[in-house]
Amino acid sequence: MDEDIALIIPAYNEVETIGEVIEVAQKSNLFNEIVVVSDGSEDGTAKKALEYDVKTIALPKNLGKGAAMTIGMKNTLSEIILFLDADLVSLREEHIKNLLTPLIEGRADMSCGLFSGGRENTDFAQRLTPYLTGQRALRRGLVNSYEELRDSKFGAELYLTKLAIEQELKVEKVFLEGLTHRMKEEKRGFIKGIISRLKMYWEVFEYFKRNNLSYHSLSSTIK
Ligand SMILES: O=c1ccn([C@@H]2O[C@H](COP(=O)(O)OP(=O)(O)O)[C@@H](O)[C@H]2O)c(=O)[nH]1
Numbered sequence: 001m002d003e004d005i006a007l008i009i010p011a012y013n014e015v016e017t018i019g020e021v022i023e024v025a026q027k028s029n030l031f032n033e034i035v036v037v038s039d040g041s042e043d044g045t046a047k048k049a050l051e052y053d054v055k056t057i058a059l060p061k062n063l064g065k066g067a068a069m070t071i072g073m074k075n076t077l078s079e080i081i082l083f084l085d086a087d088l089v090s091l092r093e094e095h096i097k098n099l100l101t102p103l104i105e106g107r108a109d110m111s112c113g114l115f116s117g118g119r120e121n122t123d124f125a126q127r128l129t130p131y132l133t134g135q136r137a138l139r140r141g142l143v144n145s146y147e148e149l150r151d152s153k154f155g156a157e158l159y160l161t162k163l164a165i166e167q168e169l170k171v172e173k174v175f176l177e178g179l180t181h182r183m184k185e186e187k188r189g190f191i192k193g194i195i196s197r198l199k200m201y202w203e204v205f206e207y208f209k210r211n212n213l214s215y216h217s218l219s220s221t222i223k
């Protein structure tokens, strides 16, 4: 029997791109449900999502990426979950299909999407830290602590990669040709962008330390 597939899109002030991400996802016809979690956005992200036939959850304040992902998961019962960031640029149906196929065909428990041939700077970031990608499909049963995901903030991707290490999952790397995203400096301007980048690095580092993760085990999970 075919399994239900949900798309979860955590979104904090992404009015510029959320519409396009939803449109491509809807056209793919692969999802039983699309859940947009606007994480305390103040720029009309939730209003934009409400223009589409998707489940839109508008959080009254910003709780962090991990919390938005958790709330998304709690709002669907689907067995297969795809997470996509809301700030993607040049998303194509083929990217979505390629992320889901390894799970649908039973080849992998988790797939991790890596930007490739989009823009050199965003490609580079993902070559350096593939385990931080926000484009990822997994089976919902793998998530063993909603509390940990909720509190992880920008450590959310490390939490998911940690699951792959602990549970010795089959992880498939999927190159997402031509895909890129809007960088913080592009979204918020140079100074605010740098400040939020430092805050993100700090949250990732904090999670890394708190969980005694090693660079080697993270890197060897997605190879
Ligand atoms: O507090 C936050 C920060 C980010 N995001 C979303 O998480 C995804 C990945 O965020 P990114 O790493 O691009 O960071 P950002 O540029 O939003 O700081 C995007 O869809 C963001 O809108 C979120 O839901 N809550």
Ligand SMILES: O=C(O)[C@@H](COP(=O)(O)O)O[C@H]1O[C@H](CO)[C@@H](O)[C@H](O)[C@H]1O
Binding pocket: 065, 085, 125, 126, 132, 133, 134, 135, 154, 155, 156, 157, 158, 182, 183, 184, 185, 197, 200, 204
């Ligand atoms: O590529 C990166 O270094 C960061 C931040 O991207 P930008 O500063 O917005 O280009 O984005 C990745 O890491 C984040 C933290 O884990 C994830 O939330 C993003 O999904 C991922 O693309």
